[in-house]
Amino acid sequence: DADVTQTPRNRITKTGKRIMLECSQTKGHDRMYWYRQDPGLGLQLIYYSFDVKDINKGEISDGYSVSRQAQAKFSLSLESAIPNQTALYFCATSDPAGEDTQYFGPGTRLTVL
Amino acid sequence: GIQVEQSPPDLILQEGANSTLRCNFSDSVNNLQWFHQNPWGQLINLFYIPSGTKQNGRLSATTVATERYSLLYISSSQTTDSGVYFCAGDSNDYKLSFGAGTTVTVRA
Numbered sequence: 001d002a003d004v005t006q007t008p009r010n011r012i013t014k015t016g017k018r019i020m021l022e023c024s025q026t027k028g029h030d031r032m033y034w035y036r037q038d039p040g041l042g043l044q045l046i047y048y049s050f051d052v053k054d055i056n057k058g059e060i061s062d063g064y065s066v067s068r069q070a071q072a073k074f075s076l077s078l079e080s081a082i083p084n085q086t087a088l089y090f091c092a093t094s095d096p097a098g099e100d101t102q103y104f105g106p107g108t109r110l111t112v113l
Numbered sequence: 114g115i116q117v118e119q120s121p122p123d124l125i126l127q128e129g130a131n132s133t134l135r136c137n138f139s140d141s142v143n144n145l146q147w148f149h150q151n152p153w154g155q156l157i158n159l160f161y162i163p164s165g166t167k168q169n170g171r172l173s174a175t176t177v178a179t180e181r182y183s184l185l186y187i188s189s190s191q192t193t194d195s196g197v198y199f200c201a202g203d204s205n206d207y208k209l210s211f212g213a214g215t216t217v218t219v220r221a
Contacts, residue, residue, distance in 0.1 A: 031207075033209075040213070041213055041214075042117070042199055042201075042211030042212050042213050042214055043199070043201075043209075043211045044211070045208050045209065045210075048207070048208070050207075058208060059114060059208065088154060090156060099161040100144055100161070100207075101146060101158050101161040102146065102158060102201075102209065103158060104148075104155070104156040104157075104158075106154070106155055107154050107155070107156075109154075
């Protein structure tokens with residue numbers, strides 16, 4: 001089984017709809033992250049969480065919200081999706097007790113029409 | 114955050130060739146990492162290398178922290194090495210900044 005899973009893997013939605021992307025991990029890491037990747041570009045940090053009670057904005061948090069339901073679960077919501085949020089979304093985890101290497105989920109491809 | 118510049122943007126290799134990818138940072142960087150994104154989109158961590166040199170099979174990486182750059186070496190390239198290579202680092206605030214990537218195509 002994969003250590004970091006994301007659901008759904010693909011989603012097509014319409015402008016104005018609320019969308020939730022979910023991330024689960026079995027690595028036991030405290031730190032979790034949400035990134036977005038636009039075609040031909042690197043990743044941009046949306047939100048990150050160092051433990052269940054700690055949520056922080058990244059560089060592109062506008063239009064997004066997150067929820068850390070448990071150590072293993074970190075959800076990303078688009079309250080009212082717009083077309084320029086069409087992108088590939090990645091969840092990642094890391095363990096500061098180790099090298100803090102980031103481990104990524106398989107990604108969710110989101111299309112907003 | 115830190116600005117990350119990767120070069121070259123694209124690289125086409127014949128199978129068996131060697132290559133060097135470079136990453137420059139605008140400021141002192143911590144938690145420097147290299148990733149490979151395969152053609153199916155999966156991101157795999159290759160190295161955590163804030164300083165020094167590491168090797169893993171045909172891949173190796175060197176970071177010169179005082180000069181704010183890192184190099185990734187691919188030796189005896191194979192078609193499975195194709196994909197996009199990203200470097201990333203932070204300024205001790207745990208917010209990784211990624212470069213735009215180097216797209217590597219290895220031809221049989």
